[in-house]
Amino acid sequence: MDRKKITIVGAGNIGATLALLLARRETADITLIDINEGVAKGKALDIMEASPILGFNARVTGTGDYADTANSDVVVITAGFPRKPGMSRDDLLFKNFEVVKEVSEQIKRYSPDAFVIVVTNPLDAMTYTALKVTGFPKEKVIGMAGVLDSARFAYFISEKTGISVENIKAFVIGGHGDDMVPLKKYTTISGIPVTKFLSEEELNKLIERTRFGGGEIVQLLKTGSAFYAPAASILEMVIAILWNKRKILSASVYLDGEVGEYYKASGLCVGVPIVLGKNGVEKVIKLELDDEEWKQWEKSVASVKKLVEKLPV
Numbered sequence: 001m002d003r004k005k006i007t008i009v010g011a012g013n014i015g016a017t018l019a020l021l022l023a024r025r026e027t028a029d030i031t032l033i034d035i036n037e038g039v040a041k042g043k044a045l046d047i048m049e050a051s052p053i054l055g056f057n058a059r060v061t062g063t064g065d066y067a068d069t070a071n072s073d074v075v076v077i078t079a080g081f082p083r084k085p086g087m088s089r090d091d092l093l094f095k096n097f098e099v100v101k102e103v104s105e106q107i108k109r110y111s112p113d114a115f116v117i118v119v120t121n122p123l124d125a126m127t128y129t130a131l132k133v134t135g136f137p138k139e140k141v142i143g144m145a146g147v148l149d150s151a152r153f154a155y156f157i158s159e160k161t162g163i164s165v166e167n168i169k170a171f172v173i174g175g176h177g178d179d180m181v182p183l184k185k186y187t188t189i190s191g192i193p194v195t196k197f198l199s200e201e202e203l204n205k206l207i208e209r210t211r212f213g214g215g216e217i218v219q220l221l222k223t224g225s226a227f228y229a230p231a232a233s234i235l236e237m238v239i240a241i242l243w244n245k246r247k248i249l250s251a252s253v254y255l256d257g258e259v260g261e262y263y264k265a266s267g268l269c270v271g272v273p274i275v276l277g278k279n280g281v282e283k284v285i286k287l288e289l290d291d292e293e294w295k296q297w298e299k300s301v302a303s304v305k306k307l308v309e310k311l312p313v
């Protein structure tokens, strides 16, 4: 049986880290493509030279030519510019729009049946761009943000409570910006509401840290943005699709119809709970929110809408 094929566009920090993680799990053969062909080839070769030690059989190749990406099952878009200190994700809008538009045109041409996972920021607007430019079904174009934001929240809860990260299920929805919506009510430790372990005040502090979790890393790194946790988050999504796990996770997807009306976000890509499996987005789950959460949600949707309205697609 032929192996599955995954293309990662952008062999930078996130792309290369993801290539190594995917190879170690032997998920598929991997093609790294970058505008800087040498970087894609060099990192792919470096990963392959680790394979005898780490013991994986996936083949990782680097290229600058989209013909080599043909017929990919999954394409991950990490190409673009990362943040520098003082920048918000939204400051990247127009520069990264051009990149994601060009990349999406190539995906449409060479891998018309692929699932597309978008990582480039500003995430929700770039997911919308990829959806519109490829013209792919909405179930197959998915933005990665909620898994990462939820993982950050979960880690902070683990650090504060001293309970294993394995027991913590945290949930963050909304746009991937500073007004994302971490949900206390749907966050549990081994099924027990997190509010049994942490006071309102303690939780609010962790929520604030989660909202600015990406910025905290940018401040420390100074020359780029987070990449280990983002790559791990993409790995989870790729595996959910390729191995038909039907996992419930938070991701940015196009909302329309009844569920679009429910979330008051019709015509936008925003982070919501989905079931992710072999058909991509198999279901969008309607969460019940309280008044305060709906207020936060609407603020977050408004921020996404403001960006999307500026896009020439």
Ligand code: APR
Residues within 6 Å of the ligand: 009, 010, 011, 012, 013, 014, 015, 033, 034, 035, 036, 039, 078, 079, 080, 081, 082, 083, 092, 096, 099, 102, 103, 119, 120, 121, 122, 224, 225, 226, 227, 230
């Ligand atoms: N086509 C292909 N590759 C491109 C293009 C393009 N048009 N433009 C830029 N790239 C490549 C760069 O050459 C670089 O190798 O994308 C890569 C981006 O890597 P990094 O600068 O290391 O950025 P990274 O940290 O991986 O983040 C990528 O994800 O989280 C977001 O905000 C982040 O938008 C950024 C993206």
